[in-house]
Amino acid sequence: MPWISRLTTYGLTTCVALGLGCGDSSAEGDSQFSSAGPTSGTTLDTETGDEMSTQTSTPTTSTTTNTDTDTDTDTDTDSSDTADGGTKFDMAVIPDTDEPPPPPPSCKVVDDMDAVGICRESAPPDSFDPDEQWTFFGPPGFDESIVSPLVINLTDDNDDGEIDLCDIPEVIVVAGPSGQLSDTKPAKMFALDGETGEVQFEFAMLVQFGATPATGDIDGDGLPEIVAVEPGGSGRLLAFEHDGALKWTSDTVWGSAQSSAIALADVDADGDVEIIAGHVLYDHLGQQIWAQPGDHIYSASTAADLDGDQQLEIITGVGAWRPDGTPYFLNQQIVAATNSIAAHPQVADVDDDGEPELVIAVENGIYLLESDGSVVWSQFRPTGEPNDWNRPLNIHDLDGDGFPEFGASAPQHYGVWEFDQTTLWSANIADPSGQAGGTAFDFLGAGQAQTVYADEDNLHVYDETGFELLATPRKSGTIIEYPIVADIDNDGSAEILVVSNSGFGGNVPYTVRAIRDVQDRWIQGRRIWNQHTYHVTNVREDGTIPQFEPPNWEGLNTFRTQAQIEGGGLCLPEPQG
Numbered sequence: 239m240p241w242i243s244r245l246t247t248y249g250l251t252t253c254v255a256l257g258l259g260c261g262d263s264s265a266e267g268d269s270q271f272s273s274a275g276p277t278s279g280t281t282l283d284t285e286t287g288d289e290m291s292t293q294t295s296t297p298t299t300s301t302t303t304n305t306d307t308d309t310d311t312d313t314d315t316d317s318s319d320t321a322d323g324g325t326k327f328d329m330a331v332i333p334d335t336d337e338p339p340p341p342p343p344s345c346k347v348v349d350d351m352d353a354v355g356i357c358r359e360s361a362p363p364d365s366f367d368p369d370e371q372w373t374f375f376g377p378p379g380f381d382e383s384i385v386s387p388l389v390i391n392l393t394d395d396n397d398d399g400e401i402d403l404c405d406i407p408e409v410i411v412v413a414g415p416s417g418q419l420s421d422t423k424p425a426k427m428f429a430l431d432g433e434t435g436e437v438q439f440e441f442a443m444l445v446q447f448g449a450t451p452a453t454g455d456i457d458g459d460g461l462p463e464i465v466a467v468e469p470g471g472s473g474r475l476l477a478f479e480h481d482g483a484l485k486w487t488s489d490t491v492w493g494s495a496q497s498s499a500i501a502l503a504d505v506d507a508d509g510d511v512e513i514i515a516g517h518v519l520y521d522h523l524g525q526q527i528w529a530q531p532g533d534h535i536y537s538a539s540t541a542a543d544l545d546g547d548q549q550l551e552i553i554t555g556v557g558a559w560r561p562d563g564t565p566y567f568l569n570q571q572i573v574a575a576t577n578s579i580a581a582h583p584q585v586a587d588v589d590d591d592g593e594p595e596l597v598i599a600v601e602n603g604i605y606l607l608e609s610d611g612s613v614v615w616s617q618f619r620p621t622g623e624p625n626d627w628n629r630p631l632n633i634h635d636l637d638g639d640g641f642p643e644f645g646a647s648a649p650q651h652y653g654v655w656e657f658d659q660t661t662l663w664s665a666n667i668a669d670p671s672g673q674a675g676g677t678a679f680d681f682l683g684a685g686q687a688q689t690v691y692a693d694e695d696n697l698h699v700y701d702e703t704g705f706e707l708l709a710t711p712r713k714s715g716t717i718i719e720y721p722i723v724a725d726i727d728n729d730g731s732a733e734i735l736v737v738s739n740s741g742f743g744g745n746v747p748y749t750v751r752a753i754r755d756v757q758d759r760w761i762q763g764r765r766i767w768n769q770h771t772y773h774v775t776n777v778r779e780d781g782t783i784p785q786f787e788p789p790n791w792e793g794l795n796t797f798r799t800q801a802q803i804e805g806g807g808l809c810l811p812e813p814q815g
Contacts, residue, residue, distance in 0.1 A: 372435030414447030421448020555581020567611030630675030663704025672716030
């Protein structure tokens with residue numbers, strides 16, 4: 239019987255296949271996927287993980303010893319894959335072209351995120367064949383997760399004395415009490431090996447179960463820190479070193495922090511990172527700079543340069559503030575309608591005018607604002623379901639037409655809409671309990687992105703038309719979490735991460751699960767996802783926060799979705815057809 243040996247060299251893993259290709263689905267045993275009819279859906283046994291079915295055709299099995307798949311054929315050997323077990327940065331041979339080749343792989347950041355190239359790599363069209371890479375179960379009493387995981391490099395895996403892009407990223411997961419979906423309860427925070435899911439270390443103090451942390455280099459020491467919230471409804475901020483040791487506790491309590499999210503940005507462009515916690519701004523030492531009135535439960539604030547002065551405005555659901563705390567705008571229409579700062583703001587250029595717009599999701603609908611706060615349209619309820627729209631959105635050119643769409647969930651539907659409010663597609667889901675969100679990524683590099691969303695019962699993946707490629711069980715009471723996509727093991731291929739909890743009863747199928755293509759043919763996404771309001775240009779791959787953040791709407795024009803990289807640089811695939 240053919241078998242696969244995984245050889246580890248200098249802390250980096252390569253695959254050596256004996257008798258078949260590394261990642262060949264015929265070597266996966268009971269966990270391999272099977273094809274299904276177009277109406278059957280896709281399932282994975284939540285107890286054993288033994289079987290998952292997809293609605294795509296079964297991919298052609300490779301018989302080479304290479305884990306990669308060439309852009310042009312399925313049989314060419316990828317010259318970028320090193321023979322000594324080094325990290326695979328690129329997936330395929332660059333075809334003949336007059337353009338210069340991409341830069342060679344580097345252990346250091348080579349991209350300032352101020353330019354976006356054309357992607358040259360793609361996967362075969364039948365490459366959406368997902369399989370479980372690993373599953374993590376937290377310890378007894380701390381085996382449920384209700385916040386999105388994060389991805390960043392925290393450890394020196396290859397023992398070269400540096401933590402850099404040649405190491406394997408860690409997955410940061412918050413795991414809380416069994417059977418108690420109280421989002422202010424104490425929880426443990428773990429750093430997991432992105433390749434295996436094994437615990438690297440546990441953080442030094444308990445954190446809040448329902449608050450989403452953020453990670454990045456906040457003090458300029460070249461190493462990432464992690465900022466979380468202490469347990470309780472009005473917790474202080476907690477900053478941890480890259481090894482899990484406590485760094486500091488903030489000087490003041492945040493306020494009503496439950497089910498909210500932290501963000502990092504250098505808002506005044508002075509070289510020091512600030513911490514955004516709802517409507518409160520802290521410096522990198524945990525000292526409060528200013529606080530605006532109001533609550534921020536179930537919200538995730540962000541930052542963007544709305545007026546072109548190279549400083550970032552702090553954006554909440556009802557307004558924006560300059561770095562010194564003076565108002566940039568306050569939208570009284572949203573204030574009157576919601577009486578709350580709780581909301582999810584997103585930033586993108588949605589009308590192709592070269593300027594940013596704000597897409598604000600609040601309880602009574604979705605609002606589109608110009609960068610000065612003036613209303614373009616308001617209280618849009620795409621599916622007609624009332625008063626349950628305070629949910630994180632994602633923005634991405636999903637259909638490859640050169641213009642962004644947005645993905646949004648409601649209690650009974652998840653869908654994608656154009657910004658003229660026309661429907662691209664809508665699917666039936668089940669999320670009456672909370673405010674779950676989604677993300678997107680072009681797994682095949684074909685110019686059209688797939689949508690990834692998880693409701694109370696399942697993780698779903700849809701193609702650009704809304705056709706369901708995957709539906710695999712998970713459980714959640716849903717707060718503001720959503721699945722994420724990143725290259726979590728530095729193998730040159732993206733993976734999906736999704737968390738789970740007991741929801742409203744029943745067994746917890748897992749704490750967090752990693753899903754990959756069965757042959758690792760998905761194209762490479764960035765090796766980082768550092769916060770709930772991730773929009774690519776807010777953080778470099780090594781966790782450094784840019785002093786002058788490139789506007790996310792000028793290149794990728796995305797929000798809360800992942801980007802493809804080649805040679806360490808951002809790129810966009812050319813739409814096909």
